Amino acid sequence: MSGAPVRVAVRRLAHGEGLDLPSYATDGAAGMDVVSAENVTIEAGARHAVATGLSVAIPAGYEIQVRPRSGLAFKHGITVPNTPGTIDSDYRGELKVLLINHGNESFAIARGDRVAQLVLAPVTRASWDEVEELDATGRGSGGFGSTGGHARL
Ligand SMILES: O=c1ccn([C@H]2C[C@H](O)[C@@H](COP(=O)(O)OP(=O)(O)OP(=O)(O)O)O2)c(=O)[nH]1
Numbered sequence: 846m847s848g849a850p851v852r853v854a855v856r857r858l859a860h861g862e863g864l865d866l867p868s869y870a871t872d873g874a875a876g877m878d879v880v881s882a883e884n885v886t887i888e889a890g891a892r893h894a895v896a897t898g899l900s901v902a903i904p905a906g907y908e909i910q911v912r913p914r915s916g917l918a919f920k921h922g923i924t925v926p927n928t929p930g931t932i933d934s935d936y937r938g939e940l941k942v943l944l945i946n947h948g949n950e951s952f953a954i955a956r957g958d959r960v961a962q963l964v965l966a967p968v969t970r971a972s973w974d975e976v977e978e979l980d981a982t983g984r985g986s987g988g989f990g991s992t993g994g995h996a997r998l
């Protein structure tokens with residue numbers, strides 16, 4: 846961690862009352878674990894937008910990324926289909942965690958369970974310089990495996 850934490854306004858919605866705010870599990874954690882505000886079971890193969898009971902006002906120039914927790918992914922096949930989910934700085938609706946169950950069994954989430962992690966990240970915006978020709982490179986248009994497969998070169 847470098848510097849003071851960036852302050853982010855957070856509002857609890859009615860169904861978020863009593864829940865822990867997202868928090869860093871360890872001193873060096875990159876993401877804040879965020880908990881579910883609902884009891885829900887996600888069937889094998891199904892998706893669900895999990896309520897967090899929170900809305901936020903991220904300062905301009907930042908975003909929040911919603912990332913999976915590796916333990917849920919590895920043990921249960923529960924991950925974030927749109928990872929990293931993007932929370933825009935101008936979004937004021939409820940922050941939701943989209944989950945998909947890639948496992949073979951239904952997965953029960955209880956209110957208060959940690960379902961994902963939130964990473965605050967700076968945003969660099971681009972503007973286009975439209976040109977007739979791009980500069981030449983050794984790679985050129987080669988891609989999608991053009992340098993070899995997964996095995997040792
Ligand atoms: O995992 C997510 C992803 C998005 N959002 C909210 C915040 C975000 O600012 C908004 C829009 O997300 P995104 O731009 O990814 O979705 P879209 O399909 O492009 O919708 P829109 O047209 O509203 O931008 O939805 C969440 O709560 N959780």
Ligand SMILES: [Mg+2]
Pocket residue numbers: none
């Ligand atoms: Mg969008």
